[in-house]
Amino acid sequence: MFNYSPLPFIDFASILREGDEDGKRRVVEEIRKACSEYGFFQVVNHGIPVELLKQTLEVYRVFFECPNEEKLKYIPKPGVDQSAGFFKSPDLSKEGNEHFLVITPSLGLNHYPKSILKFKQVLEEIFPYFVKLASLSESIISLSLDLPANFLKEYNNDRTHDFLIGLHYFPATKTENIGKSAHEDSSCITFLYQDDVGGLQVCKNGEWIPVPPRDGTLIVNIGEALQVLSNDRFKSATHKVIRAKEKHRHSFAFFHNLSGDKWMEPFSQFTEEIGELPKYKGFIFRDYIQRRREDRTHPPEKYEDLTRISRYAINR
Numbered sequence: 001m002f003n004y005s006p007l008p009f010i011d012f013a014s015i016l017r018e019g020d021e022d023g024k025r026r027v028v029e030e031i032r033k034a035c036s037e038y039g040f041f042q043v044v045n046h047g048i049p050v051e052l053l054k055q056t057l058e059v060y061r062v063f064f065e066c067p068n069e070e071k072l073k074y075i076p077k078p079g080v081d082q083s084a085g086f087f088k089s090p091d092l093s094k095e096g097n098e099h100f101l102v103i104t105p106s107l108g109l110n111h112y113p114k115s116i117l118k119f120k121q122v123l124e125e126i127f128p129y130f131v132k133l134a135s136l137s138e139s140i141i142s143l144s145l146d147l148p149a150n151f152l153k154e155y156n157n158d159r160t161h162d163f164l165i166g167l168h169y170f171p172a173t174k175t176e177n178i179g180k181s182a183h184e185d186s187s188c189i190t191f192l193y194q195d196d197v198g199g200l201q202v203c204k205n206g207e208w209i210p211v212p213p214r215d216g217t218l219i220v221n222i223g224e225a226l227q228v229l230s231n232d233r234f235k236s237a238t239h240k241v242i243r244a245k246e247k248h249r250h251s252f253a254f255f256h257n258l259s260g261d262k263w264m265e266p267f268s269q270f271t272e273e274i275g276e277l278p279k280y281k282g283f284i285f286r287d288y289i290q291r292r293r294e295d296r297t298h299p300p301e302k303y304e305d306l307t308r309i310s311r312y313a314i315n316r
């Protein structure tokens with residue numbers, strides 16, 4: 001299989017090891033470079049057992065193979081918090097290309113599919129690993145932005161908005177192959193694990209770069225929250241998924257998020273303290289998330305009309 005990707009591989013072994021200061025400095029530099037050039041990187045030796053990543057993919061796969069009537073039980077009811085449950089994404093009117101299941105532990109456990117043995121157990125086992133890895137990554141990213149190691153952690157100190165999403169993409173049809181159309185993540189940091197089908201592509205300077213699957217490797221990307229806070233020093237790269245012919249694809253992602261009541265605007269360290277103008281006006285993060293959620297349930301006619309972070313950009 002074609003297995004080359006220009007996206008940098010970063011080895012986290014040295015930051016998981018106590019006392020390896022040189023190794024840690026190297027990782028800080030590698031992340032600085034990857035986040036300014038691509039907004040994406042791949043992590044090996046991330047501390048999450050590979051077997052557990054595979055089991056997670058497997059329980060999601062079993063869920064998505066259930067008959068529709070079983071999956072539909074988990075569609076969030078109207079009037080109930082829409083940030084967890086089963087969703088079918090008619091991605092801008094293209095029916096049936098992607099299904100997903102969102103698990104947000106802070107909302108309680110009632111949205112775990114009960115019919116799948118081990119689903120809850122596996123998800124409850126992997127979730128704390130992601131929380132820990134995200135916290136570690138956040139401190140390294142802080143250093144890569146020339147901020148104190150605990151700066152982002154102190155700013156982003158509410159973990160109730162983190163969630164896991166399992167995704168199922170149907171095989172391409174004769175006429176179309178869009179899995180997830182080009183988008184940016186709104187999170188602070190996203191961690192993705194994909195099966196061996198492939199299809200993820202990242203945009204750099206207008207070119208689409210494939211990210212082929214690599215066993216046990218996590219794909220990490222910067223979300224729009226960090227893009228705004230860092231005043232564009234780190235970019236949230238546009239990415240998409242192309243569906244394969246005759247193959248179902250599964251992936252899952254952990255979103256290290258920001259609390260909705262946060263006031264978002266570039267940190268002064270990236271504006272007035274260095275004599276630069278802010279590239280975004282301030283806004284309440286929830287307003288943006290709600291607009292994006294509405295786009296998901298009621299997609300606009302035209303792709304260009306989807307809500308994007310650029311609505312808060314200051315164009316000079």
Ligand SMILES: O=C(O)CCC(=O)C(=O)O
Nearest residue numbers: 167185194200241251253
């Ligand atoms: O399934 C994938 O590879 C990507 C998923 C993704 O981009 C997302 O959920 O935001």
Ligand SMILES: [Fe+2]
Nearest residue numbers: 183184185239
């Ligand atoms: Fe994404």
